[in-house]
Amino acid sequence: MAQPNSSGRQDLEILVASYCQEPSEILLNRIVEAATGLISHFVSPFSFASCREDLIQAGYEGLLKALKRFEPERKVRFSTYASYYIKGEIMRELQRGIAYDKPPWLAEIQLKIYRANEELSQSLQREPSLREIAEAINIKEEGVIQAMLAGNVPLEELDLTSIKSLRYESFRLPIEDQLLLREALSKLSEVQQKIIYLIYYQDLTQTTVAELLGTNQRRVSRLLKKSLEQLAVHLAS
Known part of the structure; x- marks a missing residue:
């Protein structure tokens, strides 16, 4: 995933510092413009999704929330601080997406993602990173991204093979094997499944x-x- 360039981040930090001292509409517009690369960075994993424009808008909403709550005296870079708000709003927008049907097992994974996001937000007192969520639910980052897109794009556009475990756990099948087993079980009769x-x-x-x-x-x-x-x-098939 491409990172926002360093000069763009520096411009953003300077503009935000000026805005915190003396807010103005002109500075606000320049901050929004300077943050384009930062928001694109978080939307890029979903660039093929039909909801991309909605995700970009959600990213800007996160940016404005971060700007409203930012406290320069804490000596934290605004781009770092804003990243969690931007990602959080993008996740919430994905959660609202119900344009397409999704299988129950994928809805279960989504629920785990959203619960992990809420729990980590409370414990960390900030929006968790994608890596932190992936670690919490033991699914690789690219798998988390694909699961989050479910419901926002047709199922055939998702790369479900990327939903894999980060690490193996004793007495527990990796997520990719669990999904294969569920798919195989679904092909049996109701009585066979029950037995x-x-x-x-x-x-x-x-x-x-x-x-x-x-x-x-x-x-x-x-x-x-x-x-x-x-x-x-x-x-085996």
Whole structure:
């Protein structure tokens, strides 16, 4: 991702310093113009999205919020301070996007992203970076970006293969394998899915599952064997 150039950042810092001493409409317009590169930096991962103009507008809203709350005496660069507000407004705009359908598993990942964003914002007392959110939910940054776009662009425009775990955790499948497994499970019948869920997720015996389904253990065993064979085929394809 291209970084905003250093001369542009310096111009922005000088303009903001002047604005804080003596606010004016002229300086405000120049700040907005000077921040174009900074906002483009955060919108660039979503440059192919149809909602790009809305994201740019959200970025400028974040810029103005940052300018209103900025305190020069804290000795923090305005571009650093404003970055969290800009990214936060872009994320909120993405969250509002419901133009396209999205599968439940993708909605779950989005919910994790938004919850992580809220929790980190409270603990850090600022908007978290993309890297911090990715670390919190154990999904690579590019995967977080693709998940955030869901609902704002058609599903076929997303690179779902980029949704991968940052690190492997004991006794837990990486996110990419979880998604493959969910996709394979969705191709089984409702009864097959229920049997696998009750046996492998609820740790019930085949006899107990048979009682719950109103059948016998032998039929559950046959259905389970067939289900696992079909799963293997779907996962291998």
